Structures are given as C-alpha cells and as structure tokens.
Amino acid sequence: MTPSGLHEVLLRHADERDLTKRAEYEAVGGYRALTTALRTDPGELVESLLASGLRGRGGAGFPMGRKASFIPKPDQTPNPIYLTVNADESEPGTFKDRELMLRIPHAVIEGIVITCHAIGAETAFVYLRGEYATEFDVMAAALDEAHEAGYVGPGIAGTDTNVTIVIHRGAGAYICGEETALLESLEGKRGQPRSKPPFPAISGVYASPTLINNVETIATVPTIVGMGGEEYAKLGVENSAGTRLFSLSGNVVKGGNYELELGTPLRELIYDLGGGIPDGRALKAVIPGGSSVPVLTADEVDTALDFDAMAQAGTMLGSGAVIVIDERACMVQLGLRVAQFYMHESCGKCTPCREGTRWMVQILRKLEAGEAEQGELDLLLNVCDRILGNCLCPLGDAAAMPIASYVAKFREEYQRHIDEGGCPFGGESSLEGVVAPVDQHHAHLRGQIEVPIHA
Amino acid sequence: MPALHLAQDRYGWLPPEALREVAEALDLTPAYCYAVASFYDMYHLEPVGRYEIAVCTNVSCALAGAQDVLAAFERELGVQAGGTTEDGEFSLSSFECLGGCGWATVVAVNWRYREHVTAGDVPGIVAELRGGEGAGDDA
Ligand SMILES: Cc1cc2nc3c(=O)[nH]c(=O)nc-3n(C[C@H](O)[C@H](O)[C@H](O)COP(=O)(O)O)c2cc1C
Ligand code: SF4
DSSP states (O other): OOOOSBOOSTTTTTTTSOTTSHHHHHHTTTTHHHHHHHTSOHHHHHHHHHHHTOBOSSSSOOBHHHHHHTSOOGGGOSSOOEEEEEEOOOSTTOOHHHHHHHHOHHHHHHHHHHHHHHHTOSEEEEEEOTTOHHHHHHHHHHHHHHHHTTSSBSSGGGSSOOBEEEEEEOOSOGGGGSHHHHHHHHTTSOOOOOOSSSOTTTSOGGGSOEEEEEHHHHHHHHHHHHHOHHHHHTSEETTEESEEEEEEEESOSSOEEEEEETTOBHHIIIIIITOOSGGGOOEEEEEOSSTTSOOEEGGGTTOBSSHHHHHHTTOOOTTSEEEEEETTOOHHHHHHHHHHHHHHHOOSOSHHHHHHHHHHHHHHHHHHHTOOOHHHHHHHHHHHHHHTTOSSSTHHHHHHHHHHHHHHHTHHHHHHHHHTTSOTTTTOSTTTTOOOOOOGGGGGGGGGGOOOOOO | OHHHHHHHHHHSSOOHHHHHHHHHHHTOOHHHHHHHHHHSTTSOSSOOOSEEEEEEOSHHHHHTTHHHHHHHHHHHHTOOTTOBOTTSOEEEEEESOOSOGGGOSOEEETTEEEOSOOGGGHHHHHHHHHTTOSSOSOO
C-alpha cells in the first residue's frame, strides 16, 4: 500500500504542547527511552538501530546502525570516542533540522545521550550553523533543563553513564556540513574536507573515533528505542524505513515542513498538502532533495519520496528539501544561481571544483545574456563532466550534477538562449535579476576576481 | 572559533588587534587566526553596521521574489548589497540559503529571522530599526 498523508512520528504531540519544556516533553513519554536505553547493552542498541532500517537524514542516506557498528569498542581504542551531530543545515531548500531543534530540542538531546551510550562516547558535539542564533538559544535552554534533571552530565539517571554535550557554533560556510570539513572546523581550522580514508569512525575529531549523524537521524533514535527497531522498520517502504521531514518551498501555496512516511508520492506533498502552485500556474520542475540533486520535470511528479524511487528517476532524496518551480522560471537563470552558490561555497582545495564552478558561472552568465556560442553549451557539459568524480569531497559533484540535469532536461530552453541571442523570457522570468552574494571578504575587489575563460 | 566569535561580539568586527588578542590567548599566530576568520562568511574583517541585514537570495527565496526585497532594502538604505550605510547603522548583504525557504523571503536582522518578508514590508522594518527597537544586540 502506498503511504499517504501526514504521519507525525517525530513531531507527535508537538502541535498540542510546548515540547521545548522538559516537563511537557516528559508528560508525553519523553526521556523514557533514555531510561530504558541506559539499562540496555550497547550492542543490543546498535542491533536495534540496524533492525530499524534508519538511514541518515543528512543527505547520503547511509544506514545509521551500520555506521555506528564501525566505531571501535571503548576497549579497542586508546582514544576517547566522540559523537558529532551535524546541525550545519545549509543545503539550499532545507529547513527541517531547524524546526526539530526549535520544537523538540529534548528529543535531539535524548537521542544524543542514547547514541553516546550505544557507541561508548562520553562527549558529544553539536555543530550548529552560525546563523541559527534562536536555535542556539532554544537548544542551550533545553540542555540546561536536561542537566538539571540529570539526563545529561555524570551518572545519568542513576547509572554510571556520563555524557557531556557541547554546542559549537559555525560561522557561515556551507562546506562545513560535509562531515570531514565539519571536523576540521570543530578543531578550529578552515573548514576544508579531509581525504578519506581514514574514515571518521576510525580517526575523526582529534584523531579519535567519531560518529557523525544529522540532527533528524539522532532525533529519531528515541522513537526507535521506544517502538523497537522492528516496529519502526514497518513504517515507510522497502529500503526506506520510517518517516522524514520534507521541507517544501518555492512556488507552492503552503510551504513548510511536512512529516511523511517515506514512499509518499511527491504529487501529494506538492498538491494535497502544499496546496499546489499559486494562481493556478503550471508546474515546470521539482528539485526533490536540495539544490545539489538533479531536477525532475513536471511529468515525473508521481515519483515516490523514497530512496529507491528517486534513484530510479535519476536523482536523490538528499536532504529532503523539495523545491517547486513553476512555468515562470528560466532554467538558465536557475542554473546560474545554483552554480553561483557552489562557486561561492567551494573551499578551493581541488582544482576541478574551484575552477570548474567558476567556469560554469561564466558560461551560464553568457548564455543568459545571449552572448554564448554553440560550442559553449557543449563546453558547459564538458566542464560538468570533468568535475564529476574528480573531487575530494562531494561538493564538486553536487555542483555539476544539477547543472548537467538542467541542460539535459531543458535542452531546448538552453538552445533558445543561443538561437535567439537572449533569454526567451525577455525579462519576465520569476528569477529575473537574481543576485548572488558577493564574498564579503572581497567585496572591494568585486571587479577583479572575474578570471576570463578561454572558450 | 568560539574565541573569534567572542572577539567579534566585543569589537563588532575583527580588527587586527582583535586577531592579535585571539592569537595570544590561544598561542597561535595572528596570520593563522586571519586565515581561519577569512574562511567563514560571518566573521567580519571590515567594520559593519550596528544592524546586519542579510537577505536570502538563494533559489527558494528567489522564486518568491527575494530580488525585489533586496532592491527595496537598497533603495531604503541607499547602499548596495555588500555595503554599510554612512552613519554606520546598517550593513546590507545578499546571503546564501538561510534555512527558512518554506516561508520565503527570509531576512535576518542580526541573525534573528523574519519570514514572509515582501518588498512592501521593507520601509517598515527599516523604520522600526531606526526607532531603536527590534533586533538583539549580538551583532
Ligand atoms: C557539501 C556537503 C554539505 C553537507 N551539508 C550537510 C548538512 O548541512 N547537514 C547534514 O546533516 N549533512 C550534510 N552533509 C552530509 C554529511 O557529510 C554527512 O553525510 C551526514 O551529516 C551524515 O549524517 P547522516 O548519516 O545522519 O545523514 C553534507 C555533505 C556535503 C558533501
Ligand atoms: S570538491 Fe570543492 S569543496 Fe570539496 S574539497 Fe574539493 S574544492 Fe573543496
């Protein structure tokens, strides 16, 4: 049976009560999973996570139980073990972790403590994106409350488990969401990714075994302990267990986060829950998993929101950010804005990504201005091709994949920019005049950082 | 990084003496601190206004008309994105995705978010800030 409609598992009770308050959270059964978990053998907890089929909600969709099982046991390593929660949330279109931290911060904290117990960690870092000031306040207040109640700190809930939670604030860099860049940043360095191996499970923060998971992944852990892994696995569809928060944005009537069972059709999210497209305009395209993933056309709107169905459609569920694009948007302008983002956020470590994103921006700008020649469209695809698979971290691919997909699926529109010597929308596109940020550190050099390309 | 945040809270931006202080406290070189600070968008290596206004212009907000919101701020404040007003009150920037896309356009004033902002709201926001209420003081 196809899953359908809102299905609040993580956000249960969050509408009726103020779950940022510990007492309210406890009143609906909060922190009960923690008490159970601390009396459960860590190995059994990891088994339960494996059985639940929970896959990472940060982007890559790696099974959480598997990742936890790669962490050496405390007696197998001389170094301490760490848990790091990825709360950098900067994939364009994504705003779900923010909602979880603002509405159910105690579930995040409870998930952290349980996970620490499962992997034998006594310290957890929450890497919170710097822009999230309110989220920091809410999380810090909840953490204080949890401390007072003895859910965090030494000797939790009468056991000999100790967990310290540190909230680390980022300072505005998309790349710090990539797990190894995050670790570098946590250590106080420039956030440039490390090469793997060694994987963080063996050598993460301070060269110690580190488990890194997304906020939503961690917030799901108490639910899994409460329900039991096997029960949780019954939610959703094959290979995509459970529910997820989908962040709906763009040209829809009711944007926002919607918790759905995996496998729910995309159409339902956009039309039934999201109220469709404003003013009865037609759908043109959907970006189903944040700006890093290939685009779907209007014809593909019946694709199901699960990992396998998206893979079959040639794209990914990514961070669960669904961006709806209506007929008024010019796909060259869309490509340009997306490419500008990755150019700005490239950490500069590898050449294909650092230079390639710049080339993409310049070609797309020429296309939009109607100054591009035929060969340059091929050059654009060629640049994408040369970035793909040739970079240290997935940011390079994340820039190349969407752009290549826009050209592939909207080739005619790209072609018209060349044939007609300009944008066929003639200034009427909804993205007209879109401005990308100028790197503030180089604002005074604005004109000088344009390096001409040789087409 | 927490030390840089603290220094910036104190000075409002990171002048060379702030970087020197951080370096001394942590037993690093000022150049190293500069290298770290320059990597991140939220550390300011030039002075900024008392109110930092960041307008999200990434895809979702752009689809909802963020360009018009930014243009309205430029008109109202008389500075371009990336600039600071002459009285040192306001810095305006066009920012990458702020994470509020479902409620576009998102504008952050000293990192306190306002959502569903339209170009029509802009004069009101500026007037409110000029009146001295509103955003916190954690510039
Ligand atoms: C460029 C880049 C940015 C990323 N940004 C985020 C992010 O903001 N939040 C997040 O949870 N994961 C992000 N990821 C994915 C992380 O590297 C990592 O896979 C994830 O945090 C693992 O957690 P999970 O298994 O629970 O999903 C990003 C990856 C890349 C390559
Ligand atoms: S792919 Fe880009 S962001 Fe990733 S390490 Fe290389 S240069 Fe940095």
